[in-house]
Amino acid sequence: MLSLCAPDDRDRLLKMVTQFHEEEELPTTDEDRLSGIDALFSGDVQAAAWLIGPKSSPVGYIIVSFGFCMAIGGREALIDEVWIRPSVRGRGMGSQCLVAILKELTKMDVRRANLDVAADNPKAKALYDKLGFTTHERYQRMSRRL
Template sequence: MHEERGLTTTDESRAAALSPLLEGSPLGAVWIFGPARAPVGYVIVTFGWSLESGGMDATVDEIWVRPSVRRRGIASEALYEIGRALKSADVTMLRLVIDSEDAASAALCRTAGLTPRAGATILSRPL
């Protein structure tokens, strides 16, 4: 995904960020979906706390589906199932940040029941 989107991360920085999640950190989770021998995609979710939403919230940090199997509903099904699992774990909100001009991601969000928060703008600053 990083290569496809032109993100300038290194193998080392990705491994350093991903390893704690794969080792069981409570701050996030990784789902790999598709056949065990040939996965077709993954979702990385991180956890936070929101007074507004009433407790633990989850943010989809990355979602990626192999290009050869896109537009078959795989990503929206994965988001639906992950949402069910998170709800059963008392997570109160699922969030996904997309580029404002990414029509495919916007369509995925609509299909998965994710809607823009009226009047909201996400701001960030690297630390």
Template sequence: MSTALHLAGPDDLAPLLKLVTAFHAEMQIEQADETRQNAIYPLLDGSPYGVCYLAGPRRAPIGYVVVTFGWSVEFGGLDAFIDEIFIRPGVRRRGVGGDVLSALPKALASAGIRAFHLEVDKQDTDTQRLYARAGFERRDRYTLMTRRVS
């Protein structure tokens, strides 16, 4: 299956929020709708911190991916973190996720991204295999750690 990626803009907020809400429900991420919208909207309106892409037809997207940007001395410059990736359950296992992961480096090549990172549930071996097929490698020596600020 070939899946087109479309850079999401302000006009895509409503369909994107439906997808993000579905993903958050599936992953048991509790977040107020207003907080979710406030986190997404700047990425649709030219924020230098990241972008959102819709997967599939623009009018009826079947998924999305949020990519945020950072800087890494280790990787030699600009890096990207796949913050969220979601494909509607009804179209999973048809190659859409692999297509999205394959298209991202091409879509962001001109931005000078040196590395992509993501996190995956340690128990989710199916998703780990998908990411490995897309070229992601485990870094067993490292563990992602988080400290909330507020």
């Protein structure tokens, strides 16, 4: 169900990322998306993308970045984006994808997986709750674009 993206998947991934960003009305540009995908494949960042479904005609993607947290004693991952084509949503692919990526992250010695969920997306929140993700009781994520 998941296949690790390679540089030859660039255009396929870019098309889906663009669809997701437009759907979510994210304030990104074509330049931002191209820069992000090029960085993903450059080897300079600790991140990876997987295609969901058949590699020849994927129905979605997941992007994960990696970091370190002293408080958990090692590596952590941020599930940055998960997107499934609207026409195939509601069939359990999102659940299967997340279960598979969590197994993969465990094999990679990742100790904690994090993700963000939009407050106005109860379906996604219910899925993440079902898979054992919880709201952090002590910290709230804050950001500053550089």
